[in-house]
Amino acid sequence: MKYFFIPLFLCIIFFYKTEGATRSQNGPVRIGIIGLTHTHVHWIFNSANKGEIEIVGIVEPDEQLAMRYAEQYKFPMGKLYKTIADMLQHENPEGVTAFGTIAEHLKVVEVCAPRGIHVMVEKPLAIDMQQARKMQALAIKHNIHLLVNYETSWYPTVQKAKTLLASDSIGSLVQLIIRDGHRGPKNIGVNSEFLNWLTDPRQNGGGAIMDFGCYGANIATWILNGKRPQAVTAVTQQLQKENNPLVDDESTIILTYDNCKVTIQASWNWPIGRKDMEVYGRKGVIYADNRNNLRVRIAKGYDGYDETAAVLEEMDAPHDDPFTFFAAVIRKKMSIPDYDLSSLENSLLVQEILDAARLSAETGKTIPLK
Template sequence: MRWTIGILGLTHDHVWTHLSDLARRDDVRLSIAEPRAGLRAEAEGVHGGIRLYDDAATLLEHEQPQAVLVFTDNAGSAAFVELAASHGAAVMVEKPMADRLANAERMMVAAGRAHVPLMVNWPTAWNPAIRHALKLAADGEIGEITRFSFRGGHAGPRAFGVSEAFAGWLYDPARNGGGAYIDYCGYGASMARLLLGLPSRVQATIGRLRTDDSMVDDNAVLTLRYPRAMAVVEASWTAAGPVPQPGPVIAGERASLVVLPGAASRPARVLRVSSDTPEGEDLDIPPLSADEGSATSYFLTRLHDGHPIDGLVSARVGRDTQEILEAGLLADREDRSVSLPLPIGV
């Protein structure tokens, strides 16, 4: 099968990984809609056969793609999803799903009405160590889960080296929905949601501690309370080097799973820690299959086979993650615990 795929927007830097993945395939015809001429030229340098447009509506009308990938700012993603769905295209939107819950709901409604698949891509879904730990925990290998923790971040987008097109909206609360909180707490919240469902209560502390020249937060702690478990998620844009021991760490009745990230000189590891193995037992990490080795491979395989988008990248998990993030913003603003589900319209 030959795919006609449209990419809407080039201002989310994650696009370049996906574009390179697609450019290596011989069964894909690519088209891109991006109003900035410089970004269009950069994309053409990656794959010379790309058909270029300066607006999404024209691309969708002329190319009629079967699938669309959205890489714009968080506030703008909903409009692109609605537009693509109205043309009958399956849609993948890059994490987080949106800036606010209301826009995530717009996407769910648009995909549902058009009967098209919707995927929310979290890069953690294609990390073999994290995938293995999540599967073991979900399969009950450590017993009932009692605690989940994850931390993520870096020294800040510009210090990390993102493009100015990306930084331009990451530091804009109206386009991003926040700062480090929206950027990194979603990673942990999505995994907690996958394993434990929606929490009953949410608390958050969100602050701008060091970046005085920015209007968005640079550090955050999000806590999720479940009837018999809790989750703690941390985010930082002021880290001095890599965030140490990001995890996730998943504690259960019988054992804990600890994900240790890889580096240039060492592979990632998953440790099983228990009373019998207090130093931690290294677990074998199975490789991801070819059709699940990347977001685009998974997306196109699911579409080809007619299987639903499920797991961490499902639209439902993405939408619920957005509700958790929304509750955290409200909890921080009002200095209280916020119960879920949120009332309609909050």
């Protein structure tokens, strides 16, 4: 009899484990949130309403901050944890998203990667290349996806601009101008928890040059299919010393390639918030004015042109939302091309560009990329 009951018992266990695994694969992807100090976290709470992800646990040691979010988004305080390890042990997420300081990204990967848990961090990847390389090594060793979320990755105009360029609609690329920013964190009224680290170079790596310079470097790397710039030149300023005493709030980064140039204007001094770019070819120019408005001008004569304009609809899921995209990657419903906007390869080159830009601004010299 004992030889009958033991296999039966094992079969029952196997049945329930298999059934549980199937339910997990068919249901929403279990996601943990690590940190609430980055206000982009509102995005994932709203995204959860789509049903592709389930927020199973939240790590935030600041209880008052957590209570504010709990009240707004109606999540139970029982889902709140003070450490990453506790949340992982009790909630068993498939992936986590990091919404703390940039300096904390490395710790998130150090704790999650050995457990096989996939990670998405808010831009940029890290505060410097040394941290970025450690994160890369952990992701490779433990075979996890490590993605980076840039808001502009989900703009239909950004995607369309590359498609048009690739179709030779404006000729070969000559220069790319990318502008991102706003009036500055304090002037737009970000909460104190966010402001405290956003203007601290030890936690953010810099000011506007990091906060918004990463967008331009990300898009340029993607449009140029991972091509490395030959050199990086940058200038930074403090135009609001009273608001940003420790970091830059104005930056211009120039990337030189063998056949084109990229200019990145990252600023906390724009009177109107913006995320736009201009793509110049030999025959015309593409203006991605914002998320949905796109214009194309084809040169005519000396200074004339024919212009067409379009208001683009949102992209199809999962390319319209970072967290449904993350869920699709975790469930192996899609793969990420090399140097894609969210890819680790792209953000490693972004980090290298940002490190060179900061060094260029500090030394007043152009920094060649070896």
